[in-house]
Each structure stands twice: as structure tokens, then as C-alpha cells.
Amino acid sequence: MRIPLPPVPLPEHLLDVAREYDDGTRVPVQPRDAATVVLMRDSAAGPEVYLLRRQVSMDFAGGMAVFPGGGVDQRDFDASVAWAGPDAADWARRLGTDEELARALVCAAVRETFEESGVLLAGESAETVVADTTGEDWEADRVALESRELAMTDFLNRRGLVLRTDLLGTWDGWLTPVFEPKRYRTWFFVALLPEGQRTRDVSTESSSVTWLPAAVAADQADGGELAMLPPTYLTCLEVGTHGTTAEVLAEAEQRAVAMFTPSVEPLGDAWTLSMPDRLRPLVAQRRRP
Secondary structure (H helix, E strand, O other): OOOOOOOOOOHHHHHHHHHHHHOOOOOOOOOOOEEEEEEEEOOOOOOOOEEEEOOOOOOOOOOOEEEEEOOOOOHHHOOOOOHHHHHOOHHHHHHHHOOOHHHHHHHHHHHHHHHOOOOOOOOOOOOOOOOOOOOOOHHHHHHHHOOOOOOOHHHHHHHEEEEEEHEEEEEEEEOOOOOOOOEEEEEEEEEEEOOOOOOOOOOEEEEEEEEEEHHHHHHHHHOOOOOOOHHHHHEEEEEHHOOOOHHHHHHHHHHOOEEEOOOOOEEEEEEEEEHHHHHHHHHHHHOOH
């Protein structure tokens, strides 16, 4: 179902469904763990972000503009994967999880970014990063990963690569509202597009891709030109307040995830979805006439 951007009043039918979960008539489905990456590059208009428009046929967020990402898979829990950067204990502290899930979330973030954009956050050592992934052999591996014919650990080992987990920054955490039929507990990461690498329209789940300044993406969502779920919109809004990607990454270094679940709250005589308190002034300023 389409959820309006905050703080737009909720339609009556959605409010009725939410009440059924509140009174116990309906039981929420269990959420699936997921990772998404706000892939960035600098521009004169501030940090640009990479967005995919999901196929309208998708049963979750169909037609919406999203960041690369997806659900954590069992293959992401392989502790033998080559690793560079902060250790699992450090990531567990940042992400608010145990070490096993933290490792899987980082692996899923790197894997999904490669699967959905062709960008690989890995290198031959802890100081290097792959310069180009546009060749036919890289594409064959990407397709094999996407189809689950190839595991990330085997892919990296065969190419003599290690995950550059230090290229990821911690940003946020969102848990889908209880009234959604499909729910995800999603950790948001940020990352800079590695020098020399290029994004490609490769994901089978997207109908188109684009680079947009984060602030412009939020403007287009406000204007109805771009459909977004609230977490994507609010992330674009927040990233867009920064002048450079370096500023975003510097802030990410100071962040630890506190998972947020939107709930129904009053909005004048109507109702809307809640948002993290830190974002309320930003949205209020934007909505001011």
C-alpha cells in the first residue's frame, strides 16, 4: 500500500487497518532483516544519491524510488568472508545488534550494492578498492550473485578480494509499521562511490535508475514527481542538508543505530505517521509556508 510522505494525513482506510493491529484484531507479521546503502557522489548541488525505481509489479514498494538494498540472506552469515575495516564487535556496537547479525548486515550491504548498481566496495587489500567492474566477467559474477548461484565469500576469494567495510558508514534504522503486510527491519548505510567505478542499470527489480542531488530528490518527492516511502524521503532530506559527501561520512562516524518504527499519531483533526524526533524540525521547516 502507498504510504503518504510525512506529515500528510493518513487515509481513513489505512487508519482503520492500523486500529485493528492496535486492538489485537490483527497480528503483525514478523519482519525480515535487511540492509540498504545510500550510495553518494559530490556535485555542485550537494551530495547526489543513487536511486532505483522499483518495478511497479513488485509486491513491496512497487514503483517507489529506493536506494540499493535488500534482505539479509543466509549466505551473508559466512564468518570466513575476507574482511577489512572495523571488526564485527565494532559494527555490532554501531548497528545495535550482536556480532553475528552485524557481520551479516555489512556483507548484505556490500552484496546488494553490487547486485543492484554494479558498484563493489572491495579491494585486493585493506588500502585498495576495485577500479572498474563493467567487464563481462564482472557482470557474469554479479548475475550469479543475484541469482544465488554464487556466494559472496566464494566470489571474493576467487578474485583475491576483501570487503572494504571501512567504506561504509552507519546512518539509520527503520522498521516497517505493524500494519504493513510485508515488513523489514532495515539498517541504512552510507557510502561514497569509489573512484573509477560506475553505476549501471542492472537490477532486475528496477525499471530505471538515476543520480539526483539528495535535496532535489526530496523536492521531487514533495512535488509528486518521485514516489518514495517515508524512510527514503527523510533520508534524502537529511543527507541534502549537507554540502559534501565528506560531511555526511563524518556524521556517520558518530552515529549508532536506534531502530525506529513509525506509529500513528495525531495531526490536528487527523492522523499521520510518526518520525524520529531529530527530523521533526527539518520537516516542519520544509512545510512552513
